[in-house]
Structures are given as C-alpha cells and as structure tokens.
Amino acid sequence: MTYQNYSLKQLQQIDAAHHLHPFTDHKELRAAGSRIITHANGAFIYDSEGTEILDGMAGLWCVNIGYGRDELAEAAYAQMKELPYYNSFFKTSTPTPVLLSKKLAEIAPKHINQVFYGSSGSEANDTALRLVRHYWVLEGKPEKNRIISRKMAYHGSTVAGTSLGGMDAMHKQLGGAVPNIVHVMMPYAYELALPGESDHDFGLRAAKAVEDAILEAGADKVAAFIGEPVMGAGGVKIPPMSYWPEVQRICRKYDVLLMLDEVITGYGRTGEWFAAQTFGIEPDTITTAKALTSGYQPLSALLVGDRITSTLVEKGGEFNHGYTYSGHPVACAVALKNLEIIEREGMVDRVRNDTGPYFAKALQERIAGHDLVGEVRSIGLMGAIEIVKDKATKERFLPSGSAAVTVRDHAIANGMMLRATGDTMILSPPLMWTRDTIDMACERIGKALDLAQADLRKR
Ligand SMILES: *Cc1c(COP(=O)(O)O)cnc(C)c1O
DSSP, X not given: OGGGGSOHHHHHHHHHHHOOOTTOOHHHHHHHOOOOEEEEEBTEEEETTOOEEEETTHHHHTOTTOBOOHHHHHHHHHHHHHOSOOOOOTTOOOHHHHHHHHHHHHHSOTTEEEEEEESSHHHHHHHHHHHHHHHHHHXXXXXXXXXXXXXXXXXXXXXXXXXXXXXXXXXXXXXXXXSSEEEEOOOOHHHHSOTTOOHHHHHHHHHHHHHHHHHHHOGGGEEEEEEOSSBOTTTOBOOOTTHHHHHHHHHXXXXXXXXXXXXXXXXXXXXXXXXXXXXXXXXXXXXXXXXXXXXXXXXXXXXXXXXXXXXXHHHOOOOXXXXXXXXOHHHHHHHHHHHHHHHHTTHHHHIIIIIHHHHHHHIIIIITTSTTEEEEEESSSOEEEEEOSBTTXXXXXXXXXXXXXXXXXXXXXXTEEOEEETTEEEEOOOTTOOHHXXXXXXXXXXXXXXXXHHHHHHO
C-alpha cells in the first residue's frame, strides 16, 4: 500500500488540506489532526503508530463478523472478475442480488418477501419514505402522507434522512426539511419517566405520544410511523418491552403503516436476525444496511412487507425511483458471504443465549457501581453507560457532553474504542466477541472511568 511511504504527520497534513470529514468541526480537526487507522484484524483496529485498539463500536455499528475475513475479500474478488457491475434497471437483473433477496426473505419476518437495494442506510430511508407515500397514492389516499418520527431519532444524513430524524443540530443546518414529518417523544425512561412510574407504564405513555400525534393530524392524514427499535446514535435508548407492541396496536387501529429502521439492529445485534423479532412486531418496512455486509462493502436493503408490494404489483405504474448501484453485484456477493458466516458460526444464537446476557451482567456487575455511572443498559450486544456527576439526582457534568468525551479519550488512550454521544457512552461490539473480549472491554472501560474521574475532580 502506498500510504506506507508517508509518515503519520504527512498523512495528517494531507488529510487536513484535502479531506472534509462527516460530522466534524473542521477547525478543531485542523488543530488536532485525525487519527489514522491503517489496518485491523479480528476484534482489533491499529493506527499508523501501531497502537492496538479493541473496537467496541464494530467500526460504526457495522463490522459484526470482525475484521480480516478472507472469505469476504475472496467473494468480492471473484465477483469483480466475473461481473463487476451491471444495473438492475430496465427489466434486467444479475445473479447476486437475486440470491440475496431470496436469503433476506427467508430470514425476515414471514410477511416480508421483497427487497429494494441502495448503498447506504440514508438511501434506504429515502426509498422507504418515497415508497410509503407512493403506496397511499396508489391506494387512492394521497392526503395520507404525514410521517410520525421521534425526537433524537437518527435516520441518516441525506435530506430525507435528516428530515425523518429528530436531531436538532442537523435540522438547523438543513434550511428546510421534507414537509409533513413530525417528531414525538422518545421512549427514554432514564430521563423521561416520571417519579414512581414503572418501566411498563412509561412505555405505554411514550407509545401514547404516537396516538396523540395521529389524532392531532387526523388518521386520514397519517401515512406511517418510523422508529429505530433501539435508538442508536441517539444514545442506545432501549424502550420498555411494553412500547413496541403498543405502538403497533395504535398504528393498526388508525391504519398507519409501521416502518422500522433496523440499520443498526438488523442481522443479529439484539440476538435475533431483526429486532422486530426481539420486540414481537410486524412492521411494513424494515430499513437495513451496516451489518448486511459487516461494512466490507456499502450496501443497504429495504425489506418491504407484502401489504405494500401487493398494492405495487396490483395497481402497477412505474415507481420512479432507484439508484445506479441498486443491487450492486459485488456488494451483494459480499453480503451473501457475510450472512453465510453469521449463520455458520451461530452468531445470532450466541448473542441471544451467551454473549448478550454475559455482556449485560458484566456491565451491571463491573461498571454500574462506578461513581460516574448513573445507569448501564444493554440489549444483545448493544449497550450504554450514562455518565453523571451525582448518581442519586442524575445531575450531569457541565458543559453538557464534556464528561463523556473525557471518558472516551481515556478509553481510546487505553486501547478501547467506544463512542460518546451527549452524556452517554455507547458500545456496539462485533458479534464475534467472546466472553474474554467482554472481560477485556470492561477492564479497560473501568480504567478509563477511574482516570476520567480523577480529571473531573481536578476541574
Ligand atoms: C447509520 C444509520 C443510518 C444511515 O446509514 P448511512 O449508511 O450512514 O447512510 C440510518 N439509520 C440508522 C438507525 C443508522 O444507525
């Protein structure tokens, strides 16, 4: 690789001079320089200094089978030699998206049998929004086009993704969202439950916010509700088990479609293939991306339920939407191999029966008791640690978010990659982690919390 002819300093200078990064303050980046990751293997990433870091985020929620899998490289190589690209427009297809669609229909909830491909989660949510609105037009109800989402939701960063999402900072820079999308409260008990309110009751109350928004608009004006089963970028917010079944009941009552954004939770993270199965619900669309290829290729799949596809097929007419790379043969070949490995190694069952429960117990027993920690929570291999100044009152450090960044920086310096979002540390390890890897992570996080606490006391 040619980068080996450059020093770290040179790479950082070139990066600062020419490369604009996602979700980055470029003034800050120029001052600090970027961390350059050069290679990775198994559960570890390595930077240009040779530092080994345990990757508690699976890249960005995606590298579920871990790094360095030759089989995926070989699948891509073979497909590139045979047919690197052909489109799926104009009544053509190529073999790998055909076979991947069949596989996805097999593992998806049984009422879901069709797939629309893109290259990213954001694109898949664009497709979902277009498709759901198109559905109601075909059904002769064009005025039924409002989408209900939630505050702090993350649905990607295209204009449609940002509009569907509930991130204020992103909306501020948008200069006009896609019209007719509203945001209701999130099911985040740690901060939003009332004193004495049970988790169960809080879940029902958070679901009621969806019903209120439907009634406010009028059911004949509402197309769909969209949500992440577990809010990811918003801070691994795990809803009470009462929430999703109640949201589904409400959607059915008012004939509102249910759209799940499983870009993070899809393909095993919660201990089932899809979190729809974990929460026992039957959505009309499931957005997936990230772990579909374990991040080895950019690919998204919008899984579409029978209700929508039968209307598409019966009523006919062109759906005027698609991407050059929809059903990309190489990305689909990699996805097929990735799913084969997840299955062959029993990763989904392992998360459900072994590593998921072990991860939950480890966080409870080794992290929750720390002075800086207000709460730990997890589902499958997805977890959060709330950083507080005072455990009892849940008071946070000021300025908001600063303490979590301190913890994160110590964690990385001690060989542990995790993310800080607001005052919450989040974890999304590869599904190939073992109990030993979880032990190692807890030890490093504990150390980072101690060091951060010493820092914060000094301030
Ligand atoms: C990452 C993410 C997206 C966006 O996916 P991109 O591939 O970055 O466009 C959408 N929804 C959720 C829940 C995500 O976590």
